[in-house]
Amino acid sequence: MSEFTQFLIIGLVTGVLYALIALGIIFIYRGSNIVNFGHGGFAALGAFAFVSVYDKGSRPYALALLAACVLTAAIAGVAQQIAIRQVVDRDPIDGAVITLGLLTILTFSIGIVWGATPRQMPQAFGSEGMTIGDLVVSYHQVMAVVIGVALFTAVGFFLQATRMGRAFRAISEKRQVAQLMGIPTPAYDLGVWMLGGAIAALAGILVAPTTGLTTTALTFIMVKALAAAMIGQLVSIPRTIVGALAIGVAESMAIWKLPDVTGIREILAFAVITGALLLAPRERVLA
Amino acid sequence: MNRTDEAESSERTSVGEAHRAPTQVNPLWRLFVARQAMRGGVLASRGQAMLATERRRRQGLQRRWEGATPTQRRVLTAVAVVAASVYPFIVDSVWTYVALLAIVGSVIGLSFIVLIGWSGLVSFAQATLMGIGAYTAFHFDRAGWPFPIAILGSGLVVAAAAAIMGIPGLRLRGLSLGILTLAFAGVGDGAVFANRWFTGGVQAGAVLKPASLFGIDLVTNRSFYYASWAVLLLLLIALRNIQRRSSGRTFLAVKSSEAGAIATGLNPSGVKIEAFVLSGFLAGVAGALFAYSLRSLAAYSFAVPVSLNLAVVSVVGGVNNLIGALLAGFVYAFAPALVTDWGISGDWVWIGTGASLILLVIVNPTGLGGLAARWLNLPDRPEPIGPVRSARSAPPRARLLEHTRSDLSGRGLLLSVDALSQSFGGVSALRDVSLEVQRGSITTLIGPNGAGKSTLFRVVTGQIKPDHGRVAFAGNDITTVASHKRAQRALSWTYQSNQLFGELTVAENLMVALHRHRPWDILTDAVGLPASTRRERSLRQEADELLELSQLGAFRDRRVSDLPFGAQRRVDVTRAVALRPSLLLLDEPATGMNPEETADFGEYLRRLHDDRDVTLLFIEHDMELVMSLSDYVYVLDFGQLIAEGTAAQVRANPRVIDVYLGKG
Numbered sequence: 001m002s003e004f005t006q007f008l009i010i011g012l013v014t015g016v017l018y019a020l021i022a023l024g025i026i027f028i029y030r031g032s033n034i035v036n037f038g039h040g041g042f043a044a045l046g047a048f049a050f051v052s053v054y055d056k057g058s059r060p061y062a063l064a065l066l067a068a069c070v071l072t073a074a075i076a077g078v079a080q081q082i083a084i085r086q087v088v089d090r091d092p093i094d095g096a097v098i099t100l101g102l103l104t105i106l107t108f109s110i111g112i113v114w115g116a117t118p119r120q121m122p123q124a125f126g127s128e129g130m131t132i133g134d135l136v137v138s139y140h141q142v143m144a145v146v147i148g149v150a151l152f153t154a155v156g157f158f159l160q161a162t163r164m165g166r167a168f169r170a171i172s173e174k175r176q177v178a179q180l181m182g183i184p185t186p187a188y189d190l191g192v193w194m195l196g197g198a199i200a201a202l203a204g205i206l207v208a209p210t211t212g213l214t215t216t217a218l219t220f221i222m223v224k225a226l227a228a229a230m231i232g233q234l235v236s237i238p239r240t241i242v243g244a245l246a247i248g249v250a251e252s253m254a255i256w257k258l259p260d261v262t263g264i265r266e267i268l269a270f271a272v273i274t275g276a277l278l279l280a281p282r283e284r285v286l287a
Numbered sequence: 288m289n290r291t292d293e294a295e296s297s298e299r300t301s302v303g304e305a306h307r308a309p310t311q312v313n314p315l316w317r318l319f320v321a322r323q324a325m326r327g328g329v330l331a332s333r334g335q336a337m338l339a340t341e342r343r344r345r346q347g348l349q350r351r352w353e354g355a356t357p358t359q360r361r362v363l364t365a366v367a368v369v370a371a372s373v374y375p376f377i378v379d380s381v382w383t384y385v386a387l388l389a390i391v392g393s394v395i396g397l398s399f400i401v402l403i404g405w406s407g408l409v410s411f412a413q414a415t416l417m418g419i420g421a422y423t424a425f426h427f428d429r430a431g432w433p434f435p436i437a438i439l440g441s442g443l444v445v446a447a448a449a450a451i452m453g454i455p456g457l458r459l460r461g462l463s464l465g466i467l468t469l470a471f472a473g474v475g476d477g478a479v480f481a482n483r484w485f486t487g488g489v490q491a492g493a494v495l496k497p498a499s500l501f502g503i504d505l506v507t508n509r510s511f512y513y514a515s516w517a518v519l520l521l522l523l524i525a526l527r528n529i530q531r532r533s534s535g536r537t538f539l540a541v542k543s544s545e546a547g548a549i550a551t552g553l554n555p556s557g558v559k560i561e562a563f564v565l566s567g568f569l570a571g572v573a574g575a576l577f578a579y580s581l582r583s584l585a586a587y588s589f590a591v592p593v594s595l596n597l598a599v600v601s602v603v604g605g606v607n608n609l610i611g612a613l614l615a616g617f618v619y620a621f622a623p624a625l626v627t628d629w630g631i632s633g634d635w636v637w638i639g640t641g642a643s644l645i646l647l648v649i650v651n652p653t654g655l656g657g658l659a660a661r662w663l664n665l666p667d668r669p670e671p672i673g674p675v676r677s678a679r680s681a682p683p684r685a686r687l688l689e690h691t692r693s694d695l696s697g698r699g700l701l702l703s704v705d706a707l708s709q710s711f712g713g714v715s716a717l718r719d720v721s722l723e724v725q726r727g728s729i730t731t732l733i734g735p736n737g738a739g740k741s742t743l744f745r746v747v748t749g750q751i752k753p754d755h756g757r758v759a760f761a762g763n764d765i766t767t768v769a770s771h772k773r774a775q776r777a778l779s780w781t782y783q784s785n786q787l788f789g790e791l792t793v794a795e796n797l798m799v800a801l802h803r804h805r806p807w808d809i810l811t812d813a814v815g816l817p818a819s820t821r822r823e824r825s826l827r828q829e830a831d832e833l834l835e836l837s838q839l840g841a842f843r844d845r846r847v848s849d850l851p852f853g854a855q856r857r858v859d860v861t862r863a864v865a866l867r868p869s870l871l872l873l874d875e876p877a878t879g880m881n882p883e884e885t886a887d888f889g890e891y892l893r894r895l896h897d898d899r900d901v902t903l904l905f906i907e908h909d910m911e912l913v914m915s916l917s918d919y920v921y922v923l924d925f926g927q928l929i930a931e932g933t934a935a936q937v938r939a940n941p942r943v944i945d946v947y948l949g950k951g
Contacts, residue, residue: 226469
């Protein structure tokens with residue numbers, strides 16, 4: 001197998017991971033108009049909670065995964081009820097600033113609960129993997145890709161084709177009108193954040209073996225995810241996936257061809273965001 | 288419940304109260320009872336007495352603290368200055384170091400104030416900028432440059448970096464800009480601070496010599512503390528100067544309304560770049576101070592999460608008031624130090640900071656600085672320069688009334704629109720429209736909804752470039768000239784909806800228009816050069832003259848957003864007049880006015896035209912206003928001119944009657 005194919009596969013897998021993180025950001029943005037900068041924090045919370053429940057394999061992987069998602073969803077729900085709910089009628093920027101506060105609280109709470117010592121993030125199926133030519137793709141990564149694809153489809157279908165999904169979109173577009181149409185907005189607001197939290201946790205658990213289990217790493221990957229999400233203007237799931245895959249592949253190729261340029265991956269992300277913002281039609285650029 | 292019942296119930300409650308100690312009853316409940324009694328019409332006098340007592344009590348509560356008096360403020364300032372001066376002599380070196388960090392935090396807070404508070408921009412890369420400043424200071428130090436040069440140099444280098452960061456974000460505000468700057472912070476982490484040459488190599492590390500000033504090495508924390516304080520004080524004075532002068536107004540103008548800024552001849556992109564540059568300079572200075580305080584740098588001090596944390600602390604401190612920066616600095620350095628000193632993990636401080644950020648956003652978005660300002664009875668912005676009250680009593684000088692910038696000696700063609708066509712996605716809004724405006728005339732453009740009037744307005748003011756045709760003004764082709772440049776060239780306009788600078792006062796709105804902003808204004812303003820002060824005084828005087836002309840004197844120092852609608856309209860037109868236009872273009876100025884206001888407004892337009900020799904072109908619905916004012920009328924329907932002529936001619940034109948009244 002050619003070197004090119006290998007780096008392409010690595011890039012695509014990385015891209016799916018970025019897309020997984022981006023999906024939660026888009027979901028919350030579409031449901032509440034708020035850019036959730038705390039997303040990386042929720043992802044980290046999910047991953048750390050997973051490690052504790054999994055407890056080096058003493059409990060089943062699926063159980064730990066479920067428990068971590070439920071816990072993160074609950075905490076996201078509490079955050080929504082205490083903080084986000086207070087600013088639903090205000091400028092979405094207020095909401096975004098609140099999520100910055102959430103990120104700070106989550107990051108340092110995780111520091112207090114789980115300590116500063118770096119931990120190993122367990123993978124499903126241990127360290128085994130598929131061999132494609134000279135390249136080993138771990139079964140965990142294969143699973144991440146499969147779950148990712150399933151999740152993109154499910155969320156896309158939910159938002160686009162179900163009654164509840166339409167209600168989500170109606171609320172984020174014209175809250176008062178949605179209310180007048182009889183949509184129970186408070187329940188939906190809570191639902192958006194709880195589901196968003198669960199998606200974040202799932203993404204965190206799937207991504208952390210690759211990025212490393214630290215809050216910094218998961219905050220950092222959020223930047224890439226945001227870059228991908230900006231390509232879809234924080235709304236379009238297909239375009240975000242394309243963007244995420246493109247970023248992943250571009251990074252992988254850059255590492256292959258330009259190994260000496262420090263920070264080539266970050267420069268690429270900045271370039272992608274800049275490009276996405278500059279090429280977007282003016283009226284579509286976020287406030 | 289009928290009246291007797293109600294009266295009885297309130298009677299019973301009152302009796303019940305009398306048995307308990309009446310003074311301990313919840314005041315709200317007392318008020319409620321009193322109201323009930325009043326509504327019942329029984330025991331009214333008693334109820335009223337209770338209400339009066341309640342009112343007195345409430346007033347008493349309010350009177351307890353109405354904010355500090357000027358004397359109290361002076362005493363507080365003096366105490367603060369003395370405390371800050373003797374501080375390093377009462378505490379040990381470690382706590383002096385904490386104070387040094389607080390100064391660094393304050394300067395970072397200032398950089399956020401310029402961006403968020405003044406300009407409505409966001410940056411999540413201030414730690415990155417600060418880091419670039421810190422390492423630049425290290426390179427200056429290694430090259431043997433003295434400390435003041437290193438600080439200035441770091442400021443300038445980071446100002447350039449901030450401009451690079453800001454340029455792609457010029458058309459963005461708010462969240463998109465936040466995401467863009469976050470990506471820039473990522474570049475800092477991955478590329479800039481991972482560059483071994485820049486960070487001094489892995490083995491050597493970035494280690495600085497002690498700062499030296501006039502040949503004296505500031506080895507101890509104590510000596511460097513005073514140097515840092517001096518820097519912070521200088522920055523505070525400079526920013527205060529800017530706030531009080533035209534460049535400060537310019538920032539707020541662009542923040543309040545970009546469209547309004549363009550209409551007054553400002554280039555919003557340029558002003559935003561200035562904000563980025565100034566903010567970057569401050570972050571660079573903060574970085575250099577940080578470098579000389581630590582004297583040993585590590586890249587993780589400037590990582591992406593730190594940028595986010597700095598944003599959090601600065602917003603907690605408050606970005607509307609310079610005091611906010613000092614409080615942000617205090618929280619940034621002292622809160623973790625104090626808490627750690629008590630044996631609690633510093634993580635808790637950050638959790639507390641995050642929680643207070645959320646609380647403040649919900650309860651009081653102005654932050655701690657806003658609370659302090661209220662407590663100290665300080666305005667959000669310092670008092671502006673110049674004779675704030677005196678000018679009103681002085682008779683207006685006739686200078687402004689006598690001449691305008693336009694050369695109106697001759698009559699002739701002022702504006703000509705030639706064969707203009709414009710379509711939007713296949714729908715044509717204007718088809719081959721040509722019209723002319725003669726100098727000194729009052730020309731009107733009328734037409735039913737959707738006729739293309741507003742499209743024409745947008746083409747003439749330069750908001751859209753036409754598909755075909757050209758626009759000439761005072762003999763020059765301006766078809767491709769940028770909108771704000773047209774405003775500088777004596778073509779002035781008001782939008783259909785007010786685009787006033789809501790955060791500025793009426794006088795300040797006019798002052799923005801009266802002054803042609805130059806990028807270097809910010810330097811002369813910061814230093815407070817006498818020329819800048821003189822300019823402020825004369826601008827204020829000119830604004831006063833315009834206020835006299837427009838009979839807006841009573842609103843002079845009121846925030847525009849607090850004014851009634853009719854007055855806002857008048858400010859809008861007066862602001863356009865302040866640009867000394869030869870042509871004033873008004874897009875449906877009388878919309879939303881009642882007949883009385885409209886008549887009054889027509890009077891005002893007539894006076895502007897007669898006294899100041901302004902040529903008027905306006906788009907209007909109100910036929911009475913059109914017919915009473917216009918010398919010449921153009922009628923537009925479905926993107927085409929269907930009639931033109933004097934008011935009387937147009938009124939008699941059968942096609943116009945068809946369009947307006949429907950075919951009989």
